Amino acid sequence: MKLSADLKAFQGRIGHEFSKPELLIRALTHGSLSSNTRPDNQRLEFLGDRVLGLVMAEKLLADDPNAPEGTIAPRFNALVRKEACAEVARDVDLGAVLKLGRSEMKTGGRRKLALLGDAMEAVVAAVYLDAGFTAARDMIVRLWGDRIANVEADARDxxxxxxxxxxxxxxxxxxxxxxxxxxxxxxxxxxxxxxxxxxxxxxxxxxxxxxxxxxxxxxxxxxxxxxx
Incomplete structure (x- = not known):
């Protein structure tokens, strides 16, 4: 399966070239466009949320080995919440390649926080299934970038x-x-x-x-x- 030029460019923005391009297409397909032959990204979103959580938990514990759980937990929540995922999605212009049905297109779906956050989690899962945990972890750490280092300022609601x-x-x-x-x-x-x-x-x-x-x-x- 060949990817379109815009999806190839998106691969460059996230730093991962898919050996199974169908995973990327599925990760970017919203339920408003899904069908029997075009599955949506909901199952990938479910998996990606767990992969993201494991990566962040591992990273936070490694970065601050003496911090108690009560200190780590709010940092973790700040990094994995939907708003953080949507911010990363905007950084890589994920909205431009989202595959949406007509209804979502008309109502500004490419800018909606929930859709962007869900799709970013689905992309995490797609990378994990395509190339394994290390590839997914490397992408997450790279894309979340300074948010991880500066999380203390954002951790408290x-x-x-x-x-x-x-x-x-x-x-x-x-x-x-x-x-x-x-x-x-x-x-x-x-x-x-x-x-x-x-x-x-x-x-x-x-x-x-x-x-x-x-x-x-x-x-x-x-x-x-x-x-x-």
Missing amino acids: PKTALQEWAQARKLAPPKYTEVAREGPDHAPVFTIEASLSNGHKATATAPSKRAAEQAAAKALFTRLEAET
Whole structure:
């Protein structure tokens, strides 16, 4: 099976040339385009999630052999969560080669966090099945790159950190208010304001409410930490 020029270019971006190209095609095929002759990537996503988890657990333990489980766990969660997978997918422009049905094409599927994250996990599984664990591990470590080294800064959930900061000072829990919603229905962009009862606030914009809330909480918490 020969790959198209765009898929060959994608192989270059992830640093792996498939001996079984059908695995890559399957990894990039969303359920909206699947059929009896064209299986989707859901089973590969399931496997890829486990391969990614094993690689990250192994890497984190090796990098910090004295860290307790309570320290490793939030780092692990930050690296394997769907948002992190979607960020890596955007880095390698995975959306450009996603194979989507008409409905997903019309609703901006190439930019959706969940679809990108799922497909990235499926690509991990495809590399694992094509060339084994070492090849998958090498690709993951390469593509996740500085995220692994800098994970400590992202490991703590910003909303939790902000809430704990407020509780320690006997303040009411943070409030999250939707300030604006822009863009078409299939690709909205939300602006969320995080505020505390002491008057401190910060805003952030993201393609989902959850991401915007997290970003606003992080911005506010970072500002408060710098002031104290």
